[in-house]
Amino acid sequence: xxxxxxxxxxxxxxxxxRARRLPDSTLLLDxxxxxxxxxxxxxxxxVIVHDGITPMPALxxxxxxxxxxxxxxxxxxxxxxxxxxxxxxxxxxxRGVIGLPLxxxxxxxxxxxxxxxxxxxxxxxxxxxxxxAVAGGxxxxxxxxxxxxxxxxxxxxxxxxxxxxxxSTALVDLDLQGGDIASYLDVQFRRSMADLADIAxxxxxVLHDAMYLHESGxxxxxxxxxxxxxxxxxxxxxxxxxxxxxxxxxVVVVDCGTQLTTANAVAVETADxxxxxxxxxxxAVRAAKRMVRMWDRLQIRKPQxxxxxxxxxTRSTEIQPSLVARITGTKVAGSVVPAAFKELQPVIDAxxxxxLDNRSTVKQGLWALAAELGLAVGGPQPKAARRGxxxxxxxxxxxxxxxxxxxxxxxxxxxILVWQAVLAGYTFTLAGHAADEAxxxxxxxxxxxxxxxxxxxxxxxxxxxxxxxGGKVTxxxxxxxxxxxxxxxxxxxxxxxxxxxxxEEAKR
Numbered sequence: 001x002x003x004x005x006x007x008x009x010x011x012x013x014x015x016x017x018r019a020r021r022l023p024d025s026t027l028l029l030d031x032x033x034x035x036x037x038x039x040x041x042x043x044x045x046x047v048i049v050h051d052g053i054t055p056m057p058a059l060x061x062x063x064x065x066x067x068x069x070x071x072x073x074x075x076x077x078x079x080x081x082x083x084x085x086x087x088x089x090x091x092x093x094x095r096g097v098i099g100l101p102l103x104x105x106x107x108x109x110x111x112x113x114x115x116x117x118x119x120x121x122x123x124x125x126x127x128x129x130x131x132x133a134v135a136g137g138x139x140x141x142x143x144x145x146x147x148x149x150x151x152x153x154x155x156x157x158x159x160x161x162x163x164x165x166x167x168s169t170a171l172v173d174l175d176l177q178g179g180d181i182a183s184y185l186d187v188q189f190r191r192s193m194a195d196l197a198d199i200a201x202x203x204x205x206v207l208h209d210a211m212y213l214h215e216s217g218x219x220x221x222x223x224x225x226x227x228x229x230x231x232x233x234x235x236x237x238x239x240x241x242x243x244x245x246x247x248x249x250x251v252v253v254v255d256c257g258t259q260l261t262t263a264n265a266v267a268v269e270t271a272d273x274x275x276x277x278x279x280x281x282x283x284a285v286r287a288a289k290r291m292v293r294m295w296d297r298l299q300i301r302k303p304q305x306x307x308x309x310x311x312x313x314t315r316s317t318e319i320q321p322s323l324v325a326r327i328t329g330t331k332v333a334g335s336v337v338p339a340a341f342k343e344l345q346p347v348i349d350a351x352x353x354x355x356l357d358n359r360s361t362v363k364q365g366l367w368a369l370a371a372e373l374g375l376a377v378g379g380p381q382p383k384a385a386r387r388g389x390x391x392x393x394x395x396x397x398x399x400x401x402x403x404x405x406x407x408x409x410x411x412x413x414x415x416i417l418v419w420q421a422v423l424a425g426y427t428f429t430l431a432g433h434a435a436d437e438a439x440x441x442x443x444x445x446x447x448x449x450x451x452x453x454x455x456x457x458x459x460x461x462x463x464x465x466x467x468x469x470g471g472k473v474t475x476x477x478x479x480x481x482x483x484x485x486x487x488x489x490x491x492x493x494x495x496x497x498x499x500x501x502x503x504e505e506a507k508r
Contacts, residue, residue, distance in 0.1 A: 066093025176230025179223025
């Protein structure tokens with residue numbers, strides 16, 4: 001079988017008819033994961049990996065298989081069976097190395113030895129013991145459909161929620177040219193992801209030296225301050241770093257930014273959960289659709305394995321989460337993040353996103369998302385505050401009720417005074433209008449009192465006084481101001497309206 005057509009092969013010595021050729025590392029890991037869910041007996045005994053496997057490098061793939069599926073023997077097929085390659089393969093967990101050109105006798109011997117080892121491991125595990133599905137901690141990749149949708153805020157709050165739940169947490173900034181995690185968390189740093197780019201063996205000490213332990217709890221691995229240094233970070237170095245982080249931390253949250261690079265593509269591909277943040281508007285949802293399709297075309301991640309997160313959500317928006325799911329072909333998180341930028345602006349401007357108030361609806365939405373993903377178990381309360389949470393909530397509700405009841409009399413009195421002032425002002429208006437009408441009627445010899453009452457509402461009864469002299473007629477209308485309800489009780493206040501005009505009757 002030509003090696004060029006044999007990047008990876010799964011085989012069982014007891015059932016060679018079940019041997020399968022698989023084209024890439026992603027399909028291999030998916031196949032093994034599905035088999036492990038059914039049972040240990042469904043896993044192949046031996047996996048042969050060609051050193052030209054893509055997209056994951058051969059040694060990384062061997063290490064991943066050995067950690068996730070310890071009952072599977074892995075054999076490396078390579079054109080360079082040197083002692084250095086043999087040592088690296090053994091360190092990664094391989095059970096044998098076969099050199100090219102291929103010798104079928106050597107192949108048979110190596111496969112038989114790996115199969116015998118796998119059989120022994122399976123007898124030790126027993127038929128009832130489950131295999132670990134994931135090596136190390138949980139890896140969550142957070143990507144944005146486009147700039148400004150809230151990718152970094154989402155990643156930071158997920159990491160804070162996981163740490164508040166008592167889980168060791170790392171936050172990685174893989175937006176290598178424009179990462180802003182340091183700005184959001186007010187961090188001054190010297191080491192970054194770029195310092196790990198050329199290191200072949202990332203030990204715990206090396207990793208610790210490159211990370212920054214933030215005051216809020218999570219350990220930070222930041223993007224380089226000089227954006228051009230991001231080009232030094234390769235997909236291979238990212239694989240090594242993420243693998244090392246997953247062995248040390250229970251939760252690893254990666255901010256992948258909004259631009260697809262070979263570096264953040266590794267995070268999206270290998271993540272246990274890949275989140276795509278979007279806002280409920282046409283431009284952002286179209287961008288999310290393009291991103292999902294690109295991931296699918298490049299065999300990075302399938303749409304059905306991606307979870308969309310709707311940020312800045314309002315009930316009145318025309319694009320609801322269900323529509324986002326239909327357009328992008330992804331799953332949509334049940335927890336949506338409300339549109340409340342005013343809550344974020346003060347802490348963002350201060351570079352203190354970790355100080356966001358627990359009452360913030362944005363924080364509550366993102367921490368609910370963390371709980372939905374299994375990163376946290378509650379809302380945005382610290383661990384001490386979560387004890388007795390139900391009683392505290394009841395106390396808060398009771399305090400609010402008492403404060404509201406205490407304010408009720410003041411509110412009522414204020415409303416009464418405002419209403420009474422409105423009635424007094426309306427009475428002034430009526431008195432002035434009635435005086436004008438009465439003056440015009442008196443000037444032509446008509447009854448001024450009847451004219452004054454003609455346009456007055458029935459609840460306003462007043463007296464009209466007419467004075468003549470100097471060729472003018474002057475009318476005064478006096479009205480009582482009603483108390484609250486016109487027509488019931490009059491206020492001990494009389495409002496006077498005055499009007500004068502030329503006495504036409506005197507001229508005659």
